[in-house]
Amino acid sequence: MRYQVNSQTDTRSRVMDSEARKVLTNTYWLLGMTLAFSGLAAFFAMSTGLTMHPIIFLVGAYGLMFLTHKLSNSGWGLVSVFAFTGFMGLSLGPIISAYLGAGMGDVVTTALSMTALVFFGLSAVALITKKDFSFLGKFLMIGFFVLLGGMIASFFISGLHLVISAGFVIFASAAILFETSQIVHGGQRNYILATISLFVAIYNLFLSLLTLLGMGSND
Template identity: 70%
Template sequence: MRYDASTTQTGSRALSASAQKVLRNTYMLLGMTLAFSALTAFYSLVTGLQLNIIVFFVGVYGLMFLTHKLADSAWGLLSAFAFTGFMGLSLGPILGMYLGAGMGDVVVSALSMTAFVFFGLSAFALITKKDFDFMGKFLMVGGLVLFAGIIANLFLGLTGLHLAISAGFVIFSSALILFQTGQIVNGGETNYIRATVTLFVSIYNLFLSLLSLLGMSND
């Protein structure tokens, strides 16, 4: 029997029930993948595991592509956990650097702010039920600009550019949370695996960006 993470929408009442189902499944899977990612982050933190930059990019984009490809099958769930677990492994060394420098309060602050922003924006999208489709082009262009900035700064190593990229990712990730939640609420996204991965990446980037900004301000 074929497993399908998508839902069918027929009529206004069915659309509402469909959106509720996708939203419920998305938040359930998001909670589980965040917990699993936290476990893998803890593992890499205590073992001192380090990921080569090339391994990181190949792993992230390879697993992300695989998850989107398998999102309509049961294998998509396994791939989603593999992707989020890998992201957690990459987070351990970063957390270790901050904790080793005695900046545990910065980590807690970044985590708290990330949770506040995510729940606040999600609540706004759920309550207003606004359509954020107009943000699609902004997100596409913004994502390309930020990616180009990351690549450029790998060679330039400019502190100012790093700050600008981190601030840009805070705005980009926040906008993506609004956009994706709006897509679910209004029936634009009917696959909870894809929705989960998008929200997970948004939370991950938001946390890292806030961590970077708070860490630099602390210095």
């Protein structure tokens, strides 16, 4: 009887590991494609001089994110995730153009390199150690509201942008660890939702590093 129970447990463990690897593979493939698509959208916005009003950005970003969550269990979820990431790429175009126009191309390159380094480094930690980072869930929830409050306060108090950007670097890093750990330990079985979470973390990480490096630049 004990052998049978152990055998069933091992079987379930192997099935879970197989599912986790499948979700992880699909997530990284989709994430890679959406990052490339977002980069093309950013290049298009830079080439055409496209600008985006903050209200349009908020409505489009949160609207498409909500739509992707609603469609995540259907084939339309893939269409929605590309629409969302493409839209986010369009929003990056004017920001990158402003830095390039100010002669700060090295800042953009450094921010991109650091973003890639942080993402791959933290992903490797979660994948190799297989440590359960689910405890970061509460931190992310609290951090979201703290950062949201800080963003609102920054409209009335000068000098908060540096602190908020540093906070977003920590928040995005924690999100990468949390989401990757969720996939490894079976907490996330939808690769579309996993892709969205990781994409948003990378997006926020890049923008925050860009802001911090830009503030520290002599230019």
